[in-house]
Amino acid sequence: MELFEAKITYLKWVEGSEKAKRATETYVLESFNFSDSEAIVTKIIMDDKLEDAKIKNIKPVVFSEIFYDGDATTADDENKWYKTKLSVNVDDGKKIKQTVLVKGTSIENALSVLKLKMKDTLADWDSISITETDIYEVIRK
Numbered sequence: 001m002e003l004f005e006a007k008i009t010y011l012k013w014v015e016g017s018e019k020a021k022r023a024t025e026t027y028v029l030e031s032f033n034f035s036d037s038e039a040i041v042t043k044i045i046m047d048d049k050l051e052d053a054k055i056k057n058i059k060p061v062v063f064s065e066i067f068y069d070g071d072a073t074t075a076d077d078e079n080k081w082y083k084t085k086l087s088v089n090v091d092d093g094k095k096i097k098q099t100v101l102v103k104g105t106s107i108e109n110a111l112s113v114l115k116l117k118m119k120d121t122l123a124d125w126d127s128i129s130i131t132e133t134d135i136y137e138v139i140r141k
Contacts, residue, residue: 001141004029004037005061010050024056025136028066028081028101034058040139064098066138067117079103081135082110089124097128101138 005028012023027044031037037058045053063083086098102117104110107130118125 001030001032003061003063004031004034004058005135006037006041006058007056008041008045008050008053009056010045010053020051024134026134028061028063028135028138030138030140044139062099063101065117066101066140067113068103078105080105080110081133081138082107082130083133084110084114084130085128087126087128101133101135102130103138107132 005026007024007026009022009024011020013020027041029037029040031040038055041055041058044050045055064086080103082102082104084100084102086100087095088098089095100114102110102114104113111127111130114127114130
């Protein structure tokens with residue numbers, strides 16, 4: 001399985017108005033290949049009945065881990081996805097860079113989720129950066 005990022009554009013009706021604007025949603029998909037990713041995105045478009053939807057882009061992405069906030073009391077629309085770059089110490093003092101995707105309510109919350117999920121890691125690590133993404137949803141198989 002690989003990870004792919006897919007962007008969908010569609011017409012979204014503005015609440016309380018008769019106007020529609022073009023919206024873009026970004027998905028991270030766990031799939032076998034580009035064709036499988038396209039099938040998943042097409043199913044999203046059909047299931048959500050997205051009007052005038054187009055697949056803008058599908059490209060491979062690399063995340064070494066994907067971490068979710070385990071707090072079930074948090075509404076999903078309050079959560080965002082954060083891309084975190086890590087420096088991990090491995091044998092012989094070498095450092096490798098890894099990118100981790102973390103879901104949380106804020107940068108501080110995402111960092112605490114990261115620390116919680118990484119607490120049993122044997123290697124020493126440092127968070128180099130953490131940035132909010134425009135990822136709407138992660139779909140895993």
